[in-house]
Amino acid sequence: MNVAGIERMYEGIAPAYERANRLFTLGLDKRWRRVAADTAADGGGERWVDLCCGTGDLARALIAAAGRRRGGAPAFLAGIDLSRPMIDEARRRAGTERAAWMIAEAGALPLAAGSVDLVTIGFALRNLCTAYGSLCPVFAEVRRVLAPGGRLVTVETSRPASRVVDGAMQLYARTAAAAAGRLVSGEAGPYRYLARSVADFHGPAAVEGMLFEAGFETVAWRTLTLGVVAVHVATVAGAVHGGETA
Numbered sequence: 291m292n293v294a295g296i297e298r299m300y301e302g303i304a305p306a307y308e309r310a311n312r313l314f315t316l317g318l319d320k321r322w323r324r325v326a327a328d329t330a331a332d333g334g335g336e337r338w339v340d341l342c343c344g345t346g347d348l349a350r351a352l353i354a355a356a357g358r359r360r361g362g363a364p365a366f367l368a369g370i371d372l373s374r375p376m377i378d379e380a381r382r383r384a385g386t387e388r389a390a391w392m393i394a395e396a397g398a399l400p401l402a403a404g405s406v407d408l409v410t411i412g413f414a415l416r417n418l419c420t421a422y423g424s425l426c427p428v429f430a431e432v433r434r435v436l437a438p439g440g441r442l443v444t445v446e447t448s449r450p451a452s453r454v455v456d457g458a459m460q461l462y463a464r465t466a467a468a469a470a471g472r473l474v475s476g477e478a479g480p481y482r483y484l485a486r487s488v489a490d491f492h493g494p495a496a497v498e499g500m501l502f503e504a505g506f507e508t509v510a511w512r513t514l515t516l517g518v519v520a521v522h523v524a525t526v527a528g529a530v531h532g533g534e535t536a
Contacts, residue, residue: 293395293421293422307344307345307376308345308383314466318515321514322445322514322515322521323347323348323351323412323445324351325514326348326351326410326443326445327351327355327410328359329521329523330352330408330410330441330443331352331358331359331360332359333407333441333443334439335364335407335408335437335439335441336366336407337366337405337407338366338406338408338410339367339368339369339370339401339435340352340367340369340370340410340411340412341370341432342371342372342396342411342414342417342418343369343380343391344371344373345379345380345383346381346383346384346389346391348410348412348445349367349380352410353367353388363388367388368390368391368392369390370391370392370393370394370399371393371394372393372394372395377392396414396418396431397427397428399431402435403434404436404437404438404440405435405437406436406437406440407436407437407440408441408442408443409435409443410442410444410445411432411442411443411444411445411446412444412445413446414446415497416484416487416488416491417487419487419492420487420490424500425500426503429442429501429506430504430505433505433526436526437526438527438528439525439526439527439528439529440525440526441523441524442501442523442525443521443522443523444522444524445519445520445521446491446520446522447518447519448492448493448494448513448517448518448519449491449493449517450516450517450518451517452516452517455517455518463484463489464485464489466485493520494511494520494522497511497520498511498522501522506524506525507526507527508524508525509524509525510522510523
């Protein structure tokens with residue numbers, strides 16, 4: 291599926307997307323996003339972008355994490371997504387929260403080189419890998435817009451090291467995803483695709499390799515919930531905007 295196909299797939303499911311995710315993950319996706327948001331907020335810098343923001347789940351978690359861990363939101367937070375319905379839903383759900391919302395393709399960001407201190411991507415790497423054939427072009431584009439000391443923080447489904455856990459996850463994804471989508475949104479097709487993307491996606495070490503290939507100087511990762519989800523942190527060498535060292 292190419293970029294245009296991904297965009298079309300999400301057009302009809304934006305209003306029900308978060309509810310379907312809660313049902314499919316048994317509510318665990320909120321915890322996973324909170325871990326990623328806390329990890330992101332612990333770094334320096336004041337210019338943040340949530341890429342492939344969808345309906346704004348992670349962007350809102352970032353604002354909350356910044357309040358808990360930094361005492362306030364960053365000076366600039368933008369949510370970027372390819373899908374206008376998703377952006378419209380994100381803007382509606384954000385309410386009075388301070389954020390800018392932009393429509394753009396992940397592989398061609400409308401941002402100057404070195405203009406951002408933090409980029410986050412939540413549960414979109416599978417789509418990007420499908421659309422671009424590899425994550426390397428998107429990672430390289432993120433690397434371009436990050437300032438010295440800037441970081442990319444991602445949270446995504448992963449491949450557990452345990453074959454038993456991996457097999458159970460694949461079975462659950464195949465049976466539960468379409469059912470959750472049909473129950474909440476009446477659309478089973480997109481969630482069948484999402485289940486396939488879970489089965490086809492990389493393990494954390496492979497994602498780490500692509501981050502290094504894209505030019506990041508340091509990469510660290512941790513897994514959550516028996517390895518079914520991984521959080522990666524990739525850093526550009528240098529000092530973070532505002533004087534904090536990377």
